[in-house]
Amino acid sequence: MRAEATDKVEGFEPPALGEPYLLTPGPLTTASSVKQAMLRDWGSWDGDFRAMTGDLRNRLLALTGDKKGEFDCVPIQGSGTFAVEAMLGSFVPRDGKVLVLANGAYGLRAAQTMQYLGRAHTLIDKGDYLPPRGAEVAAALDADPAITHVIVIHCETSSGILNPVGEISEAVYAKGRKLLIDSMSAFGAIPLDVNEIRYEVMVSSANKCIEGVPGFGFVIARKSELEAAKGRSHSLSLDIHAQWAAMEKTGQWRFTPPTHVVAAFLQALKLHEAEGGVAGRGARYAKNRDVMVAGMRELGFETLLSEQWLSPIIVTFFCPAHEKFSFPRFYDLMKGKGFIIYPGKLTVVESFRVGCIGHMDEHVMRRVVEAAAASLNEMGVDTAAPPATAIAERAKLAA
Known part of the structure; x- marks a missing residue:
């Protein structure tokens, strides 16, 4: 008999079977009920699984504080880096230009992604010790009117810096630009309320602060940005607009979804809610x-x-x-x-x-x-x- 998932807060029991604790930024140690949720097989086109996908999207949107229905959530297969590339390739116009804010490996990876995409970008690299600040972002935007978007890493896990995204957001929108946030290792534990911090798009991953297992990332974006993204992507599989349109029409993922990972993530979301x-x-x-x-x-x-x-x-x-x-x-x-x-x-x-x-x-x-x-x-x-x-x-x- 398969174990039933619950939404009660679990005690922090040791990992099963002598497994070590993972003191990493994800994958990480998961609750036993999250693991048990993967013991059932799901049909990717079945109505029950479509309902699970819808529930997942709604629960994630609820964490943003969006009360006006201005945002939507689009999960996408792959690691967090897949989601970041999908974001940059889908939401930055091909004639746009991105200011990349870097203070570690993941900001530099965003710049490298822009190079692969062949799209214009410039870089503020703060090194390993300090965050980018609003004043220097504002100065960079004043100096280069061609910049259309700014990307910032919410928590730069190569050093552990928690970047001041609120301050950066104020600078970006004061200059009439748009903000993209890589909140891979922060979303779910660090507030990112759309009513407090303005942004167009953020991305995160299943195996971070929600405490699920690896297998997909997710994009939370303004619906207006999702609509404008049609035809922009460089990639068939990383096209966020196409994934969104398919989910809106059919409730299904375009390509084979990580069914077991979705089931585990839903249980992780229930534990997240129960914890406060x-x-x-x-x-x-x-x-x-x-x-x-x-x-x-x-x-x-x-x-x-x-x-x-x-x-x-x-x-x-x-x-x-x-x-x-x-x-x-x-x-x-x-x-x-x-x-x-x-x-x-x-x-x-x-x-x-x-x-x-x-x-x-x-x-x-x-x-x-x-x-x-x-x-x-x-x-x-x-x-x-x-x-x-x-x-x-x-x-x-x-x-």
Whole structure:
């Protein structure tokens, strides 16, 4: 007999079958009922599955605060990067120009996507330590009237910076341009209410703060933008207008949908709602971060970012300067204790990342700190203090 999905808040039980906790920005540790929801097979054209797709779209729209019916939700197969490329290819006119705001790998990936699309773009690259600010966005828009759109990463997970999207939105619309938001690792835990922050389109993914499993992303866009996107896309499979039009007409995905992933995501959405929605999920992640960061600092670790830019999604730490510290060894020791951490993606200094999201709470994060302390001890590392040059670089760039 298959297990029935529920919408009650589950305790943060250990992963099944000795699986490690995934301290990553997604895929992440999921609730047992989310996994159990995938035990049934669904017909992709069947009425029951069409109803599931409709429910998914409506539940996601509800998280935006859209009361006027100005937006719609379009899920699309693939990873988050598929959704970002679909957004850029569908909503930026071929004669448009995009200002890409980058402060890490994912902003730079958006710029790379524009290169592949062969569409005009320019870049503000803030490096690894700082967010783009509204004033410099405004200045860039004044300097280049050809810019039609701006794209910003809501939470840049290569460093953990939570970018000031509200401030950036005000600058963009004051200059008469349009904002696109990659909220891949923030939507569902960080508010992105359309009544508070203006934007045309945002994208996210099933396996992030909603705590589903990988398999699709989703686009939330103004209906006027969806209508205007007809014929723009460079790609058959990444054409958001075509996907939207098909779903509106038939309730079906154009091509084979990730049926099991959709079923899991619906259960994850029910748990998200039962936890208190965006506010409840965000509060748990913030507590996870605070407990973990405090404990790691007691061991001597230092965060890449200053306090004001730390997100509740993922935190980047400098690697210790100690001669006996080796990140591959540290990674293996942490994995052996039940925790998979994430390598750094910085260009300047050696680092690693610890995610705060997923089906886990502050008690798990205390165990993460204990595992880190034990791992350092096994390596013969008596302090996790970073190189003095790394701290100096942080101070110089943050000044």
